[in-house]
Amino acid sequence: MKGSVVPGSSDFQARSRTAGKQRLPSAFLRQSILILPTRYGFIFLAMLAALLLGAVNHNNNLGYLLVFLLGGMALVSILHTRRAVSRLALSPARSKPVFAGQKAIFAFTVKTSDSACPAISFQFVEGEPTTFILRGGNPTSAQASLNAGQRGLLRPGPLVVAATYPLGLFLARRSLPVHAICLVYPRPVPGPLVTVPGPDNRENEGDAGGCGVEDFSGLEVYQPGDPLQHISWKSYSRGQGLYTKKFEGTRGKSLYFNPDSLPGLDFELRLSRICYMILKADAMRAPYGLHLGNRLVKPGLGEKHKHQCLRELALAGHKKA
Amino acid sequence: MIYPDRQTKPILGAIVLCTLPHFTYISPIVAAACLLLWGYAAAASAYAWRLPGRRLLLVFAGISFAAAMSLHEGFTIEAFVALLSLMAVLKLLESRDLRDRMITVILCYFLIAGRIFFGDSMGVTIYMLLTILFTTAVLIQVNQPQAFFPPLLRLGGVLLLQAFPFMLVFFLLFPRFQGGLWGRTHLNTAQTGFSDQVGFGNIAELARNTEVAFRVEFAGEVPPRNQLYWRGIVLWDFDGRTWRRGASRLSPLPPPEADPGDIAYTITLEPHNQHWLFTLDLAREISFRQAYLQNDHTSFRWRPITSRITYQAVSNPDTRLYSRKHFPKHALELPEQGNPRSRAMAETLFRESGGGQEYIGKVLEYFREQPFEYTLQPPPLAEGDDLVDQFLFRNRSGFCEHYASSFAFLMRAAGLPARVVAGYQGGESNPYGDYLAVRQSDAHAWCEVWLPATGWLRVDPTSAVAPARVTGDVLNALPAEETSSLLSFLYSTPLGQRLRGMINLWDFVNSQWNRRVMSYSANEQSSFLTALGLGIRSSEELPPLLAIILAAATLILILVFALFFRPKEPVRDLTAEAWLDFCRKMERIGLPRRPAQGPLDYLRHICQQRPDLAQNADKLVSFYVRLRYAGKGRPDEIQSLRSLVKKFNPGRSA
Numbered sequence: 001m002k003g004s005v006v007p008g009s010s011d012f013q014a015r016s017r018t019a020g021k022q023r024l025p026s027a028f029l030r031q032s033i034l035i036l037p038t039r040y041g042f043i044f045l046a047m048l049a050a051l052l053l054g055a056v057n058h059n060n061n062l063g064y065l066l067v068f069l070l071g072g073m074a075l076v077s078i079l080h081t082r083r084a085v086s087r088l089a090l091s092p093a094r095s096k097p098v099f100a101g102q103k104a105i106f107a108f109t110v111k112t113s114d115s116a117c118p119a120i121s122f123q124f125v126e127g128e129p130t131t132f133i134l135r136g137g138n139p140t141s142a143q144a145s146l147n148a149g150q151r152g153l154l155r156p157g158p159l160v161v162a163a164t165y166p167l168g169l170f171l172a173r174r175s176l177p178v179h180a181i182c183l184v185y186p187r188p189v190p191g192p193l194v195t196v197p198g199p200d201n202r203e204n205e206g207d208a209g210g211c212g213v214e215d216f217s218g219l220e221v222y223q224p225g226d227p228l229q230h231i232s233w234k235s236y237s238r239g240q241g242l243y244t245k246k247f248e249g250t251r252g253k254s255l256y257f258n259p260d261s262l263p264g265l266d267f268e269l270r271l272s273r274i275c276y277m278i279l280k281a282d283a284m285r286a287p288y289g290l291h292l293g294n295r296l297v298k299p300g301l302g303e304k305h306k307h308q309c310l311r312e313l314a315l316a317g318h319k320k321a
Numbered sequence: 322m323i324y325p326d327r328q329t330k331p332i333l334g335a336i337v338l339c340t341l342p343h344f345t346y347i348s349p350i351v352a353a354a355c356l357l358l359w360g361y362a363a364a365a366s367a368y369a370w371r372l373p374g375r376r377l378l379l380v381f382a383g384i385s386f387a388a389a390m391s392l393h394e395g396f397t398i399e400a401f402v403a404l405l406s407l408m409a410v411l412k413l414l415e416s417r418d419l420r421d422r423m424i425t426v427i428l429c430y431f432l433i434a435g436r437i438f439f440g441d442s443m444g445v446t447i448y449m450l451l452t453i454l455f456t457t458a459v460l461i462q463v464n465q466p467q468a469f470f471p472p473l474l475r476l477g478g479v480l481l482l483q484a485f486p487f488m489l490v491f492f493l494l495f496p497r498f499q500g501g502l503w504g505r506t507h508l509n510t511a512q513t514g515f516s517d518q519v520g521f522g523n524i525a526e527l528a529r530n531t532e533v534a535f536r537v538e539f540a541g542e543v544p545p546r547n548q549l550y551w552r553g554i555v556l557w558d559f560d561g562r563t564w565r566r567g568a569s570r571l572s573p574l575p576p577p578e579a580d581p582g583d584i585a586y587t588i589t590l591e592p593h594n595q596h597w598l599f600t601l602d603l604a605r606e607i608s609f610r611q612a613y614l615q616n617d618h619t620s621f622r623w624r625p626i627t628s629r630i631t632y633q634a635v636s637n638p639d640t641r642l643y644s645r646k647h648f649p650k651h652a653l654e655l656p657e658q659g660n661p662r663s664r665a666m667a668e669t670l671f672r673e674s675g676g677g678q679e680y681i682g683k684v685l686e687y688f689r690e691q692p693f694e695y696t697l698q699p700p701p702l703a704e705g706d707d708l709v710d711q712f713l714f715r716n717r718s719g720f721c722e723h724y725a726s727s728f729a730f731l732m733r734a735a736g737l738p739a740r741v742v743a744g745y746q747g748g749e750s751n752p753y754g755d756y757l758a759v760r761q762s763d764a765h766a767w768c769e770v771w772l773p774a775t776g777w778l779r780v781d782p783t784s785a786v787a788p789a790r791v792t793g794d795v796l797n798a799l800p801a802e803e804t805s806s807l808l809s810f811l812y813s814t815p816l817g818q819r820l821r822g823m824i825n826l827w828d829f830v831n832s833q834w835n836r837r838v839m840s841y842s843a844n845e846q847s848s849f850l851t852a853l854g855l856g857i858r859s860s861e862e863l864p865p866l867l868a869i870i871l872a873a874a875t876l877i878l879i880l881v882f883a884l885f886f887r888p889k890e891p892v893r894d895l896t897a898e899a900w901l902d903f904c905r906k907m908e909r910i911g912l913p914r915r916p917a918q919g920p921l922d923y924l925r926h927i928c929q930q931r932p933d934l935a936q937n938a939d940k941l942v943s944f945y946v947r948l949r950y951a952g953k954g955r956p957d958e959i960q961s962l963r964s965l966v967k968k969f970n971p972g973r974s975a
Contacts (some may be wrong), residue, residue: 001632043424043427044430047431051431058437058438058627059497062446062839063434064492065446066449067483068487069450069453071484071487071491072484072485072486073480073481076483076487079882079883115467116476133465166465166476168419288835
């Protein structure tokens, strides 16, 4: 990010990034806005045409008044529609990592300098539209989603913002650049767990002394974060308090996952298999490490560890982000 | 299925508001069906009932179509309106998504538009505006389902107000064409007003109808009230029950000679779907397209009068009726049989009197002296051929048509040529505008008798029975127990007088609205352009010129609105611009600011890398930091920061 954060600027847009170029917020307001009649707009116009014909045929001045009032209303509504999208400002979007094939959801806040509360639909070029009602003048949470196809970094194109406010007869559309990146993990592909010894066994001997899954070794006082399935409900039901059952893994042998242990498979498929193994090991609460080319994640457990490993998988082969 | 959502009720409300005004002329069966369906839709929405399936609704739609067509005599406007009323609520019952709701709302607009064929008074216009407002708010809500309804009414009002200038410009400048594009759809409703026959009872039905039939403006003095006989049609043929016009044996009236007693006036006639125009007895001249005077002094137009028209006419009450020399044979025809007592009395009275004039006097005297009663609710006459006998000798109470019919019968029975004339008598002058409003309740029928000395002579037998009918008002002429209605309240109490003043004012407003707005036409457009300084030579020039001005005016309006609606120009942050300029200069020499670096960190970084720039950079950065974070800088301070940045020259990359 190069200096596009303007300190103190109240405008959200100021924080958006565009192709590394430094720009001022006002630049975004010059975006062209496309306005088209919706199909109801066409129906409405057809109705007006029919009424106008009727008024002309009967030479009915009340009919003329009616047609021109409704026509003027449709015309003026275009300006309202245009305004609904022209005064929008978006914050940078946040998104949680997803697995390939899942839907990446980008959450952001929208603000309008208008007091109106139009319904606005947001859509990435290849995504589906989602509609949110703006709270006039106040920031409104909104989100847009996109299918994450491949692992890696998902950078959606500009966000298409559309509104048919207020009458639904015309659609105003514009695209707003939005800073959004989503980390996409590989798609997990089930298969047997294949572990390899660590690159340096001696170094890892002490590390892997954590918790295993094989043998019950005793009870310990429950600590927040201990897996629920390991809680000793029997002793809890006896009124002895919360205890966690502890299991011992194979001491001294830490599990490492390494794509190289799956010969004969496509590289992406290997990553997918490893992804599955990581998730499995995490569910079993068996400590695991990751050995990926020249990168090494030491064995461990927990959410943070899992995400670190998955992130390595997601970005394998990418330039380090 | 409707779930209790917030949308169904407003849409139903719009349907009800838009359909209600049509209830006065669509078939009661259709109206009852509408009421039922509305109730069902309201209950279904309130209690989350399951709604009928599409197939059932399709069957309903088919039934509605058949019912609307059969109950309103085929493809008439009434039939379309009835069909629309049913379709709108049926569509609501199948509303499942945005599409259904949008279609329903558009049907509502059609329903509003349907009203234009049934009157264009001020009241109708105001009601129409209100329904447009409501329907538009509903349309907005259909598109913003989460929004609350009341603020949307306000937004709808804003839209309507903003649309108003467009409406005005288009209304003034849209080229008007004389006549229609093609045949007009048949309007079924015979608008109130009398039909082309007079029997025993059909004018009495009108006596309680206070709708305005026409308004008259006299060029000079208003003639005395007992002279205000508004001639409509002349009836020749009597079959024992009804007087009819019979086959037309009329020819146009020869052009008149000017006379000092001429009365010139302008009539604005409300549409009555008939061919005749009303004129003051007796018209000498009438000026309206396709309308001409016939030799019985009635006026006729080829096309029925389906919209309000205004025409000038000249009358002269002293004009001797044309065809003084002779009378048509059928002015003496009577049914072969029936009414023996009346015929006998006619013979006796005629024998006793010395001539036509005296015989007329004797018959009027008979009406005056026998206990005849003037009433809107005469006892019904029995079936049979002797209606005149029944009236003259048994019931003896009736309305003007009873007297006119039997009087004409007595004349013909005695061998005097006679005919019945139907029209209006009287009219109420409006104190606000200088005009006379003639209402349906003023409908009247009288007689004309041909005498060799005078030609056709007007005789009003009703005036013999109830003189007040001709000099005053219908209500004064009626017996007291029949005037206990709202009307008598209006005419006899002080509060009623004040209310009548308001009614008069309202009538005046309506007449102005009709004259100034609703009758706006190509002529007015042409004079409007002349007022703008754009005179035109021929009427062919008018439409293209109007179109050009209309386009220009619309463009200007749109531009004005666009200016009004333009997005707010963001306030330029000059301090930030200056800072970014500085960062750009540093970037050029290979010292870009990293995203996470604040200004002070960046300064430290610069000082490390380029000690030679340290002094200038320090001055600049600390100035920037002060302006940015220690409150808003004064304009001159910001200006000096900008010049500092401008002067700052980092030289080339190290």
